[in-house]
Amino acid sequence: MSWETHIADATVEIFSTMLMMEVSSQPPLTERIKSHQDSVTGMVGMAGLYKGMLAIHAPSQVAMTITGNFLGLEVDSVNDDVKDAMGELANMLAGSIKAKLSDNSKDIQLSIPSAVCGDSYSLDYQPQQGSSMVPFESAGGRFLVELQLEQQT
Amino acid sequence: MGKKVLIIDDSSTMRKIVTRSLRQAGLDFDTILEAGDGQEALQLLAKESVDIILSDINMPNMDGIEFLRQKSANAAIKSIPVVMITTEAGADILAEAKSLGAKGSIKKPFTPEQVSEVLGGLM
Numbered sequence: 001m002s003w004e005t006h007i008a009d010a011t012v013e014i015f016s017t018m019l020m021m022e023v024s025s026q027p028p029l030t031e032r033i034k035s036h037q038d039s040v041t042g043m044v045g046m047a048g049l050y051k052g053m054l055a056i057h058a059p060s061q062v063a064m065t066i067t068g069n070f071l072g073l074e075v076d077s078v079n080d081d082v083k084d085a086m087g088e089l090a091n092m093l094a095g096s097i098k099a100k101l102s103d104n105s106k107d108i109q110l111s112i113p114s115a116v117c118g119d120s121y122s123l124d125y126q127p128q129q130g131s132s133m134v135p136f137e138s139a140g141g142r143f144l145v146e147l148q149l150e151q152q153t
Numbered sequence: 154m155g156k157k158v159l160i161i162d163d164s165s166t167m168r169k170i171v172t173r174s175l176r177q178a179g180l181d182f183d184t185i186l187e188a189g190d191g192q193e194a195l196q197l198l199a200k201e202s203v204d205i206i207l208s209d210i211n212m213p214n215m216d217g218i219e220f221l222r223q224k225s226a227n228a229a230i231k232s233i234p235v236v237m238i239t240t241e242a243g244a245d246i247l248a249e250a251k252s253l254g255a256k257g258s259i260k261k262p263f264t265p266e267q268v269s270e271v272l273g274g275l276m
Binding site: 013014017070071072080081087088091096099103104106110113 | 170173
């Protein structure tokens with residue numbers, strides 16, 4: 001099974017179970033988007049047998065909708081709840097991917113989730129062999145899930 | 154006296170989700186306490202008694218495994234049941250948690266029904 005399929009399956013499961021939101025995956029992007037405008041990115045780093053990171057990028061309005069569904073309340077600005085929710089989504093997605101990579105939890109360590117937001121920012125990461133960026137459509141709008149992965153020898 | 158639960162997770166979002174899931178699952182807690190990591194939880198448990206603890210594993214300052222280790226060495230709180238709620242689904246880490254006294258685990262993402270199923274037997 002490809003990484004894109006793992007990303008799609010994990011994302012659909014997390015959104016349907018925890019957010020009661022239906023999302024559908026689109027064909028993976030052929031070129032990585034590294035610049036984001038008026039957006040929020042939640043991300044988790046990976047280290048150990050594999051190194052890399054998993055990130056979820058959403059325009060601010062979509063991130064607010066996602067957070068609203070997550071918490072069951074109205075969200076009208078990119079506040080701490082939005083950043084925390086996007087980080088936690090990245091954490092759950094990374095946990096799912098980690099389970100596909102190794103049965104031994106200590107083989108791969110996940111960082112504490114973090115989030116960035118702003119009118120315009122870019123995330124530099126050297127694309128690795130396991131680089132994937134999968135778009136998703138939801139009722140709230142489009143967002144991206146990105147996986148950068150490199151097996152350590 | 155009503156039952157008390159302590160939720161330990163560095164994500165405020167996840168603490169709110171767990172709280173909502175407990176209510177949706179019909180689990181009757183009068184008081185829900187929160188801590189952002191294991192260290193904060195131990196400080197809170199020095200002042201408050203609780204009936205059950207739900208804890209994440211991957212947290213800053215003091216993670217869920219170290220929290221279990223320190224809790225199991227503290228006679229005053231070692232008997233409080235702990236259920237891990239975590240993205241860490243590896244059999245090895247869950248076995249380590251169990252060896253340190255964890256009574257069960259719930260994998261994120263989870264439904265209120267799964268929370269009810271695991272906690273129901275411990276209440």
